[in-house]
Amino acid sequence: MTQPTQTNFSTQAIAEREGRFRALVTATSDIIYIMSPDWTVLQQLDGRGFLPDTAEPTEDWLQKYIFPQDQPAVKAAIAEAIQNKTIFELEHRVLRTDGSPGWTLSRAVPIMDEQGRITEWFGTATDITERRQIQEVLLASNDLAEQQKRFYETITGSTPDLIYVFGLDYRFTYANQALLTMWGKTWDTAVGKGLRENGYEEWHAQMHEREIDQVRSDKKPVRGVVSFPHAILGSRIYDYILTPVFGEDGEVTAVAGTTRDITEIRNAEEQLQVLNRELHAAQEQLNFALNAAGIGTWDLDIATQKVQWDDRCRELFGFPPHVETNYQNVLSYVHKDDRNRVDKAVQAALIPGSDGRYDLRYRTVGATDGRLRWVHCKGRAFFDTGGQSYRFAGTVQDVTDEVIARRREQQLLSLVRYNNDHMSIADMQGRMIYMNESAKQLLGVGPDEDYTRFSSGDFYDADELARVQQHVLPAIDPEKGWKGINRLKNKNTGEVIPCEVSYTLVTDLDTGEVIGRGATVRDLRPELKARAELQRLATMVDVSEDFSNYCDIEGRTLYLNQSGKELIGLGDEEFKGVSLYNYHSEPSNRLIQQTVIPTIYREGRWTGRLDLVNQKTGEVIPIHKQMYLIREEITNEPVAIAGIARDLRPEIQARNALNKVIREMAFLADSIPAVVWTSTPGGQLDYVNKRWHDLHPGKESDPLGDAWSGNLHPDDAERAKLTWQKAITSGEPYRIEFRVREENDYRWYLVQALPLRDDEGKIMKWYGTNTDIHVQKELQAQKDNFLGVASHELKTPVTSIKAYAQVLERVFRNNGDEKSADLVGKMDRQVNRLNSLISDLLDVTKINSGRMQFNESTFSFSELVTETVEDIQRTALKHIIRRELKYDGEVSGDRDRLGQVIINLLTNAIKYSPDASRIMIYTQQENDEIQLCVQDFGIGISPEKQDKVFEQFYRVSGTREHTFPGLGLGLYISAEIVRRMGGRIWVTSTEGKGSTFCFSLPLTITNR
């Protein structure tokens, strides 16, 4: 046997399954149907006589077989089953073969392929027409009230009804599941059996058998109550109805029954009866109360939109009695501004699922009287079991007076609430009932804090609280209240606040009983502060050294401070009422009348000079006075004249003293032989002493402002202006020598000036002197000239001596007299030293007189250094000069002078390192500079002397200074030469180790 393929296997399985279905269909009595996957086509129907059979696919099966009113329910259940791929199950009506409606319980199962797709529906339908009919009969047999009650109870009750049918032979032909459960039996063991077989006691069975007979004969239902045990719940009370089931011939064919467990209901009913009685009484009371309270009732039938009104209601809306009204009609009597609001609230109450409540205040306009009324309308919507509202009823009350009263109250309350005065109400025990916003703020109660939690104790210190309770509160007069100062306390900050408190007692209007006390509180702090300020001000005025007075508008003195009294010479009481014209001088009185009074009327104030007359001594006292017109605050009427004055005597005395000092100073300045001048911080001359004018009689040489530079020698003017400008900008002392024209000649002056500064260091003035140095200058020039001539004249014999010596040396050498030749050679070297000293003097003279000349050229720096070193090396017997020349470019400047500097540095190095054998010279370029350094390994220079070596006539001294002769001019000359060429010169040295002298020249000089 070969293994079947998967497909073959499936096909075979389906065929087997189908076979089983067929067998099932044949065995059952139910209707069988097969539906297409979407239920559009009925594939097959086996009606079993109940429905017409069909083997042909039918598309209009719904119209054909399903009772029209149930079609929507069937469709919905199908859609749900398809959607969920679940069993379709529904009790519905069908159109039977004979065209009459019948009930079926229809169930269909989806048949699905391996992919889970529905291939068809396989369904069965059970005929339940009979069962439904019984139920309908049962229902029909009850009266309407009972049916409603049962219906309600079925929904709410926990126990389902027992439903059963007896044959006329007292056997059960039907028992529902609830009954089977109660018996503890199954259908098969119970149906077809009699009462006793199903567990009924003899008396019970006989009772029902009698009743069945009675129903059969009377053709009327029988009702009863019986108590018997339940299989699970124990002893229960049951209510039952037995109803005849009629055959077609009108005879009773069976007796159907329903039984209900009414154990709870009975209990409830007993209670309900009590409640009903109470309710009835309450209803009566309510109606009475409604009438008394002016409350009307209304009832809207949703279906008809008719509104039932009681008379009170009509009155409130101003409707005439007995006229029928509907909802729209009612709405038209609502104030137009409220209409929309009312309609919205009503519609909201009627929405299914809402709580149905309606509570609104609105205005109505009377239909007949046109009166505006405020009504408070409350109501409730009632919903049927389908959730639809069918009734809407409620009450209405005229609240016009209440609304007006409340509004008034609200207005008053907001007046109080936002009043700037602090207001509160407390009960007699001190518990807070009300506090307005100001009070809360004053006492530290938060805006949202519940102030009723507080009492007086929270707002007073213990001592003050005791005082208030013992002395203040009992003193509140029922009519006049109490007013006084209490020291309240801010709850938060603890600050004690002095307050003026006004208490009034609040009494019950009807009984006159005191129910609380109201307090209005005024914070006294600003007032106390203002009073303190005023006090201080008054004290200040009283004790002020300035004279203050206050007169009425006629000029009668009302107030005079202490200074004023002393100044005028009037006693404490003497000044009162005295006219101000009495204590001013005659000219001042005229001024007051003609100028001061009109001015203060016009402009409010006047300031100027007046004279007082002291009433005791008669002294006239000059004062600087300010006068003010005081006007009445509200009417603006002039009411008084106030004045403040300063005694000018100390000022005048001081000014006189100052003038005296100034005169003395001017005299002093004028008597000095030098020219003395002062200048503003900006450099403008503002004073020059008499000496200047003596020297420059003409007005045209006035030096004030910046005219001074016009008197200068043309060669000096520009330099002088620049230097002066530099001094006033930097604040550094000004020092310069220049020539000033005097008559037709120029004279040399040394001009010096220093700035005078204030406490903050700001320049207030420059003080300068011009000292005549013309004679000194001339002497200097003569000295320079003399030195120049002398040096030059000295050189002539030196030249001759040197020449003779050299000739002589040669002659000796030619004659073989070496000893004499050496001697003359020594003489020649001394001549060289003499010459070098003369040259230095000559150079210094030139430097001092500004006549040193430079011959500019551009040349190789290394060549100059090499040449110079070789020259020196020739005469230096002990030292080796090592060169390290890193800069190999050109330099611009005076070649000879630069050579002179290098010679000076090298000869110094040799001179001050007698024990060394080595000198270093090196050059290099450093940024924009060319540097040359000469290093020796000699005695060195101490740090404090290093700066001084470049000064004129300075000589390095040491333990062996006597061994270093010279005038001390070489480095001075070298430094001057380097400076003149735009360079720098410096030394680094360690005592005992040696010195390095360097100079630099700007590289840019080559580009000039």
Place this chain on the structure above:
Amino acid sequence: MKRILLADDDDGIIDATRMMLELENYEVIPTLQGQRILELAQKEQPDLIVMDIWMSGIDGRDICRMLKNTLQVQTIPVLMISASRETRQSALDAGATDFIEKPFDIDSLLEKVGSLLSK
């Protein structure tokens, strides 16, 4: 024998310098009067003129310019002597062939003179 016109207003210098030059067998025509240089130069036609830059009443540079502007003598080299090296450039500018500073070494002088005469 080369002939040198030597001019200086100091007879000590004339005397000593003349000795130096005669050590080298030059023929020296000395003068103390700067004003006579042009005349002597024209008359004697020396091979070299050695003169001081500052002589009483006259500036050697002016004489040098005159020499250089005078046809018969303008080719004669001039060695200018000065106590101030600062005048070196102005002397050369005035037409001097070389310059030597007072006081001078005999070696330097003879080197310069020899050099000027060999040209």
